Amino acid sequence: NSIERRIDIKGVKHHTTDSWRACTYILVTECFEELAYYGIQFNLVTFLKNVLHENNVTAARNYTNWQGTCYIAPLIGAIIADSYLGRYLTTLAFFIVYLLGMATMSISASFPTCAGPDCLQDGSSKSFAFFLGLYMMAIGAGGIKPCVSSFGADQFDDSIPADRLKKDSFFNWFFFAIYIGSFVSGTAVVWVQDHYGWVVGLGIPTLFIAFAIATFMLGSGSYRVQKPLGSPIVGVLQVIVAAARKWAVRVPHDDSLLHEAPDKASMVDGHKLQHTPELRFLDKAAVISSDEELADPWRLCTVTQVEELKVIVGMLPIWATGIVYFSVLAQFSSTFLEQGRTMDKQVGAFAIPPASLASFDAVSVIFWVPIYDRVLVPAARRLTGKERGLSELQRFGAGLVLSVLVMTAAALVETRRLALAHGEGLSSMSILWQVPQYFLVGASVVFACVGQTEFFYNEAPPSMRSLCSALALLTVALGSYLSSLVVTAVAWLTTRGGEPGWIPDDLNDGHLDRFFWLLAALSALNLAVFVWCARRYRRKNVY
Structure with missing residues (x-):
């Protein structure tokens, strides 16, 4: 137990x-x-x-x-x-x-x-x-x-x-x-x-x-x-080394001939993973070629060890879509603030600092969590017949859909703002028009970020749960770096020939709306890649 x-x-x-x-x-x-x-x-x-x-x-x-x-x-x-x-x-x-x-x-x-x-x-x-x-x-x-x-x-x-x-x-x-x-x-x-x-x-x-x-x-x-439960890095390296040593060995058609621990008590958390046909070259690590190998984990690994590595490799494409997602989400603390600085910040007797609107992200999360937990999950449970309502990947995918809507809302606001800025005799646009895009960011976090956290915890082998959680957090940092790369590339491409570019110091001379539309398209492409990866993903099978 x-x-x-x-x-x-x-x-x-x-x-x-x-x-x-x-x-x-x-x-x-x-x-x-x-x-x-x-x-x-x-x-x-x-x-x-x-x-x-x-x-x-x-x-x-x-x-x-x-x-x-x-x-x-x-x-x-x-x-x-x-x-x-x-x-x-x-x-x-x-x-x-x-x-x-x-x-x-x-x-x-x-x-x-x-x-x-x-x-x-x-x-x-x-x-x-x-x-x-x-x-x-x-x-x-x-x-x-x-x-x-x-x-x-x-x-x-x-x-x-x-x-x-x-x-x-x-x-x-x-x-x-x-x-x-x-x-x-x-x-x-x-x-x-x-x-x-x-x-x-x-x-x-x-x-x-x-x-x-x-x-x-x-x-x-x-x-x-x-x-x-022991170093997860060592376990991964043992499978790779054992498979490499046996690169010329043929994998038997009968999976029962592959090496596995004799009883559940000797396995991690009392569980074994069933063999899967993907990445069969890794199965070489579990092929018994001599009795001497039984005592050497760098020459012979169990099927469960091999399957744990397959689980990690299988999660990597979905992990990569998280990097693109967080590169889009990074805009709420960068280009969204730049957009807000050009808008009318006076609301009645108060001047709203653009950075203060970021609090609507937190307000949105605080609003959506109880709605999701107490309303959406029971409703989804009735519709799907599944105990959790939406699976982790379905929840992550819903968050990616919302990320497309985030950038679409930002682009529409910027298009209207530029029209007002370039029109004669027209008033500037109120900063409160940014509230919907910040609110959508919070909703996206409740679906995508929570879904991603659940996915990596539930699918990770017990010995690697902290490590997989760390890999999920790493997508935040890599997403920020990707966002910087995209901004740099856009600035370089759009300022050629002496043009002010899409993101100049004075946004009224640029086209931040086109940058937002570009990110909306990137989000949509990322969503399509995620759907393809999610359909091909095989959940781990524990027995």
Whole structure:
């Protein structure tokens, strides 16, 4: 029984548990952690420019370098969790690094401000302490990202139908907790930083990381914790090496002749994977050519090991569509802001900062999660007859459809804005016309991001769940890089011959609408590729 292979932190077996009680601690922990994370992210460029006196280029470079570290560090956390410490201890260890980094940044805010134009280069104690804390925070935040969601899902037993439904619901509320933290940071924390200074403004996120650690530890008595199952990288390499050594060996037509462990108890989490006909050259790793191989895992692997690698390879095309998706989603924090700066920001007696509209993304997620969980899922369940309503891939696909609508809405708004800007005697367009595209971004996140997270957790072999969660997070970073590449290519192609291009400094002289239409077309092409890949994908078959 898989549930008996899960132990608590004291080594006592749990045969029953209140999974939602344990997950409540995890959800509150995640909310506090994201509140602290976004409390730094939203105003980081402002701090670099106003406090450390960096220029625009240096501040932008330091921001993107930090952001990249936040989404590369999950690979480190995932390998440590899957191979050595398990998800509970890995989360706790990286939380400590996280807290030390936040505390260092908070203390640095009280140091005297440096006078040079580039504080990072002039070696001031303030900038040194701040960047040391910033990158400690990035490593801590990145290290826990692939562990927390997987650890929450570990609280449910897939062999129990009711638990499978609860696990699906958990992923919805996990993202709800993330965006509650994002919304509070984007409104209250940013306001405190602007009005009460950075000592208080950085102290508040530090306090919430302390709250996150305390909440996480309070739930320790309720958690089910899986033992680490060995290095997933080593298992993958063993299959590749064993198959390469036997490149000239013929795979038997009878699959039962391939090597497999003698009983379920010796397999990962008590489960075996059935043989599939795809990627048959990898099956060579499970062909028994001599008795001496039985004791050498680098010469002979089990069918389950081979199938685990096939699962990972099979997920890669769907993983790649996530990169394109996040390159489109990156516009809500870049070109959407540029579009908003050219619009009429006055609404009654208030002037709305363009960056504030990004909060509609969080509001949209907070709105859509309970609608999806309590209304759409029961309705889909009645229509499809399936317990979860929509499959992970159907949910991901729905999010990709919404991403097409996001860029279509942005393009239509920009087309109308340009028409008003070029017309004589016509008023400028209100910034509130951007609300629909931000609202669609939030809806897309609820479908695509949650669906992607569920897919990688459910399909990943048990020994690789943290690693696969880290790979899913990596699509965010790669999507940002792809977005930068597309913007650079468009700027180069459209400014040839002395033309202002599609995205000039003065957007009234350009055609940002064409850029948005290009991304809408790219999203539609990505959707078509995803549908083709999803139809060909074979789900893992456990017995």
